Amino acid sequence: MISGQASVVISHKVWCGSLRNPKEVMGNKTIGVCMLVLRAIWETGGTATLEHPLSSGIWRLQGIHSFLGLHGVRKVRLHQCMYGLRPSDDCSARYRKATGLILVGGSPFRARTCDGSRRHVPILGTVTRCGPNDVQASVARSHESGVHPASLCRCLAKFHCYGCCRRR
Numbered sequence: 001m002i003s004g005q006a007s008v009v010i011s012h013k014v015w016c017g018s019l020r021n022p023k024e025v026m027g028n029k030t031i032g033v034c035m036l037v038l039r040a041i042w043e044t045g046g047t048a049t050l051e052h053p054l055s056s057g058i059w060r061l062q063g064i065h066s067f068l069g070l071h072g073v074r075k076v077r078l079h080q081c082m083y084g085l086r087p088s089d090d091c092s093a094r095y096r097k098a099t100g101l102i103l104v105g106g107s108p109f110r111a112r113t114c115d116g117s118r119r120h121v122p123i124l125g126t127v128t129r130c131g132p133n134d135v136q137a138s139v140a141r142s143h144e145s146g147v148h149p150a151s152l153c154r155c156l157a158k159f160h161c162y163g164c165c166r167r168r
């Protein structure tokens with residue numbers, strides 16, 4: 001079911017990463033497996049999404065570029081501030097969080113990019129917030145901003161649901 005073409009993601013001919021950095025090697029193995037799964041879903045006509053920060057090195061991998069060349073596979077850019085991603089200590093501010101999405105399947109998806117209408121807080125440092133039993137805890141902003149806002153989840157669910165409905 002998975003053709004050899006997908007293995008180009010982790011082929012030494014197109015991969016330019018370091019074999020000395022264990023974290024980088026693990027990351028490349030993980031994205032290689034993700035691409036194989038996405039490819040298998042594409043071959044069956046299913047829908048899939050892969051979300052990653054736009055600043056990530058994965059967008060430079062040739063395997064990603066060749067996958068994006070397949071019919072029905074596209075990349076969109078969005079800012080999670082437009083979906084309501086905000087710090088827990090300032091409800092009027094937003095985390096901008098530039099994000100890339102690989103969309104497998106022809107369902108519509110309207111990617112929202114920052115319109116500048118909100119103040120942004122950098123995803124740096126920690127935020128103190130109230131936890132269970134009113135105990136205050138420090139949470140890294142990077143951790144807090146890693147949770148997708150509900151509005152983005154609904155848009156992603158709509159993307160996947162649209163694909164299901166069309167197959168019926």
Ligand SMILES: [Zn+2]
Nearest residue numbers: 081114115116
């Ligand atoms: Zn914004």
